[in-house]
Amino acid sequence: MLPSSAMVETRKLSVGLRAFLKTYPWRRIDPVPVASLSKPISECKVALVSSAGFVVPGEEPFSDSVRGGDSSFRVIPGDVNVQSLEEHHRSDSFSHAGVEADRNMGLPLDRLHELAVTGKIGSVAQRHFSVMGSITAPGRYVKHTLPAIADLLVEDHVDIALMVPV
């Protein structure tokens, strides 16, 4: 089940982060829900959910002062210029160089539009969603944020949601 790369992937992480990853009480999804596609991918509307902490310019940045992590979310319009998004992820546990150079690294919206043009997917959703990962106390996130995001995805008749962590 585990890819072979899993054995080497944590080597480059800092000692502190490795210790956290080892001891943190990860939430186990059980049972695992499954929604099956009812049509070909070429007819599906696709949305993106990113935990890179992106914010549309002028909107409220994510906060680094909320204990356990800022569990709020932002809507990213499907027609936004993705490179104009501001990155407000506060964690220093990863290099921000990739998303700073190219926002598609955390929200591959340009790629998604290209897949719609070539007919690989049916369409790009009108709304995408941004949260700030590294939420260590996810109670509020699970109880309030995720149902709100799911409501909007249902409202937009999205068929597939692709999720991108950083």
Place this chain on the structure above:
Amino acid sequence: MQTVGLAQAAVEERGIATASITMLAKITAKIRPPRALSVPYPLGFPLGEANNPALQTAILKQLLALVERDDVPVLEELRV
């Protein structure tokens, strides 16, 4: 990885199929989101390389193909 994994569970429960990228497959295996694609890149680089549309598209295509799987939880390795 937990932040998107939990989002997958919440969205999938509402009838919308999901798949995520992971840079920490061992952690994702503990969380058990429905479908995840393990990529051999460091944290911060889920789509591999900035300004490399060909690579980013290849990753997205495999992520999309994963959505057709119903034998959850499934954790697949990127082939590029």
